[in-house]
Amino acid sequence: MFYSLTPAPPDPILGLTEAFKKDPNPNKINLGVGVYKDAQGRTPVLASVKRAEERLLAAEQTKNYLPIEGDPAFGDATQALLFGKDHGVVRDRRAVTVQAPGGTGALRVAADFIASTLEAKTVWLSDPTWPNHPNVFQAAKLKTATYPYFDKPTNGVDFDGMMAALHQIPVGDVVVLHGCCHNPTGVDLTPAQWEVVAEELARRNLLPLVDFAYQGFADGLQEDARGLHILARHCPDLLIASSYSKNFGLYNERVGALTLVAGSPAAAETALSHIKRVVRANYSNPPAHGAAIVATVLNDGELKRLWEDEVRQMRDRINTMRHLFVETLQEKGVTQDFSFIARQRGMFSFSGLTPEQVKALRERYSIYAVSSGRISVAGMTEENMDYLCSAIAAVLNSPS
CATH class of the missing domain: 3.40.640.10 (Type I PLP-dependent aspartate aminotransferase-like (Major domain))
Structure with missing residues (x-):
């Protein structure tokens, strides 16, 4: 019965994360999965969440x-x-x-x-x-x-x-x-x-x-x-x-x-x-x-205000990365117009990169994105932006 099964194809996004984890390159960047990252590249626990958990732990009386x-x-x-x-x-x-x-x-x-x-x-x-x-x-x-x-x-x-x-x-x-x-x-x-x-x-x-x-x-x-x-x-x-x-x-x-x-x-x-x-x-x-x-x-009024401020900070960081990405690509001499990325909203953008260019970024520079060219802006940081944009510029200028 089970012995006759063939492996199912990996999830196109979560499979990228598995490949990313196995990559030994210290400069690797994951622009595939939709998880927020802070300026240090971490997915933080919000302060409002930690305070709520402290209250819940102290008050908990049942697991019903x-x-x-x-x-x-x-x-x-x-x-x-x-x-x-x-x-x-x-x-x-x-x-x-x-x-x-x-x-x-x-x-x-x-x-x-x-x-x-x-x-x-x-x-x-x-x-x-x-x-x-x-x-x-x-x-x-x-x-x-x-x-x-x-x-x-x-x-x-x-x-x-x-x-x-x-x-x-x-x-x-x-x-x-x-x-x-x-x-x-x-x-x-x-x-x-x-x-x-x-x-x-x-x-x-x-x-x-x-x-x-x-x-x-x-x-x-x-x-x-x-x-x-x-x-x-x-x-x-x-x-x-x-x-x-x-x-x-x-x-x-x-x-x-x-x-x-x-x-x-x-x-x-x-x-x-x-x-x-x-x-x-x-x-x-x-x-x-x-x-x-x-x-x-x-x-809770106090916790809600704290949470709203944390959401604003996450939103502002993502929008800042959008603008920094566009500006850094221009500084690297990229002539292709990426200005639309600064106008888009949320964690994702269609970058306009082709499947071949996405593959080149992964194989040559350990930069992981979905083959469609979708990138997660939340995976960008001030620290990795120069490496990322230099790699994109090199791929865009490579002979096809």
């Missing part, structure tokens, strides 16, 4: 199971972060939230809910999108297709192509949208474009599923939720898969949430009963520790 939907305080805090406590969907109890093992877990719960309960035929993904998106939905036996999103000549959104595709999607299908910091391109919709998209989704009765993994990493915690609020104003039904891996640095705690917005409180509660059935058949109930950290921070 959480409810199927998770910690209620975590669910309330998640809705307040997404919409604000006074938003209509929260005030009118049209939103329900289940805790999930990371943003990926939230997406999988959404996929199983769609597959088992709704009549959607296809889940539509942006072209390009996070490489794991198709895997998650196809594992739930859902069909996936793509709509145009990235325009290579302008390094912006192919909005005309996107809208033409949305206009042709069959009624009732699911459209996955990136709330901010589009992965892998770093190119986001403007508020005006969100309005047009939301109107089209509502007009055609398409279900938006927002992958919201980077709240706070583009322009600010509230600013990054503008697209979400626009969708909620136009679309009676909405799914949001959110993650606390990046903005809380809780990567290995696997803390995420699936929030469902419906047209009425009764419809939301009915949908929740189906989501709970999906969760029960999958992991039964979620882990407690990471969600307790999030709830403790978001429900």
Whole structure:
């Protein structure tokens, strides 16, 4: 039985990390995996998180199971972060939230809910999108297709192509949208474009599923939720898969949430009963520790202010690296225009490097990036920037 199996292909992103770890070059740089790094190249534990953990450890009295939907305080805090406590969907109890093992877990719960309960035929993904998106939905036996999103000549959104595709999607299908910091391109919709998209989704009765993994990493915690609020104003039904891996640095705690917005409180509660059935058949109930950290921070004024400042510092460092990268490439004599990278947002950018150039960077300089040319700006530091840009300049100037 098992002896007849052949090895599965490695994950294109996590496989890069394994190769990176084995590389003996002291100057090696990992621009593949989406993990925040500070100026010293470390993934820190936030001070707000450590303080919350100290409180939790001192107060902990049980290791009992959480409810199927998770910690209620975590669910309330998640809705307040997404919409604000006074938003209509929260005030009118049209939103329900289940805790999930990371943003990926939230997406999988959404996929199983769609597959088992709704009549959607296809889940539509942006072209390009996070490489794991198709895997998650196809594992739930859902069909996936793509709509145009990235325009290579302008390094912006192919909005005309996107809208033409949305206009042709069959009624009732699911459209996955990136709330901010589009992965892998770093190119986001403007508020005006969100309005047009939301109107089209509502007009055609398409279900938006927002992958919201980077709240706070583009322009600010509230600013990054503008697209979400626009969708909620136009679309009676909405799914949001959110993650606390990046903005809380809780990567290995696997803390995420699936929030469902419906047209009425009764419809939301009915949908929740189906989501709970999906969760029960999958992991039964979620882990407690990471969600307790999030709830403790978001429900305490002092800790929340500290956390908001830490998110701002992470966002500012990433944006600083974007500008420094563009400037250093120019100093190295690179004539190819990389200025668009400074305009993009979040941890990722489409660099414009070809698969051959990415391979050369890896083989000659131990610089690891995804073959598509997607780079994680968070992997750049002031210390490695000169080496990185010198290597890119050398590869770009090499004969093809």
